Amino acid sequence: MANRHDVSSADAMQRLIDGNKRYMEDSLSDPKIKSVQRYEFTEGQSPFAIILNCADSRVVPEMVFDKGIGELFVIRVAGNIANPSSIASIEYAVEHIGCNLIVVLGHEACGAVGAAIASYPDADNGPNLNHLISYITPAVEAKQGAEISEVVKCNAEINGKKLVEDSAIVRKYVESGDLKIVPAYYEFKSGSVDFLQ
Template sequence: MRTVFAIVVTVAVCCSCFCWAAGDAPAMSADEALRLLKEGNSRFIASSQQHPNEDVARRNSTATKGQQPFATILSCSDSRVPVEVLFDRGVGDIFVIRVAGNVANGDETGSIEYAVDHLGTPVLVVLGHTKCGAVTAVVTNADLHGNIIPIGKSILPAVVAAKKSNPTATGEALLNEAIKANVWQAIEDVFRTSPITVGRIKSGKLRVEGALYDIETGNVTWMGKHPKQDNLLSDKAH
């Protein structure tokens, strides 16, 4: 009897965590979501954070009523890139997927789909950052091993593209170009492998933008949408 009860409780908890509402229109516009992120980053840079939604009331509200984040952000796991902190946001505000090199493989893309399709976030940001160790490893041909190898393989096309576009670049200049290219590469990988995400974009329910965080200044530079987004999302591409 105890076993049956435990199974019922487990199923109930899982269902409550994944209460899907596919097709729902976002509660906030992409413009408004981006405005909140940009304003929060400005406060962070100026050391004038407001620390919104960090109190007991917010914790209780999200625990009982569920989450309704206004943005999804795919970022690097680097400890110098604390997403909620650098955007001055609190509990339940941002759905964050963090992985070394901000790559978009199966697990990351699945998490993105849950956020944009079922939680209905109106904006997806792929956030790269300066001095990224994962990109540096690929640029310098470091000896990757173990489960780090697949991450390097995901970053490699960006490094190749950066070298092709900047044939004379070396050192830090090449690294910076590769980091930017890696943001675009992650977005391309999402477009290529996630019809759900593409469908949200085509229906006007989702905007996808690239961004770059400077770990020294704290500033987020907004890169806009992928320069080839229209072609990547064309019917011929899928």
């Protein structure tokens, strides 16, 4: 087993909760973007959490959790889906960096989830969007007739489970108890992240 990060899943969660509170209260830390901070990261990286995030420009994890360079390992793809590319990126952070927490962060009024709802059951949007939507359709099926917010939450839960199902590396560390996967929901106005587990 590879070495684990010295920040546990519980401690990582607390850091995210505390950072989100500062974000909601308009008390963000100074951004770590000066040259001296950049130099600190030339030797390597050691982010303490992985965020599987939508591409939506309104959901910026480093701001939402009040974090700087090198603190979060962020994968951005519309609909925060667990497909082979996003899973491969996550496997790197789990196996080689030793991250112990993955947050699958859905958000209010997600356009990708809206497209999946509008396309259900069988609209053809071309191969690329069809591929993306195919990862969201299980949530659309499970929550037919529900508000989009419910579909977004279900989609975060389903794609969180998919990380375990489709990745032997993720499964290994979830089963050992080191790695935790938490679906979450981001709301625009309040800026709050509601952790769903």
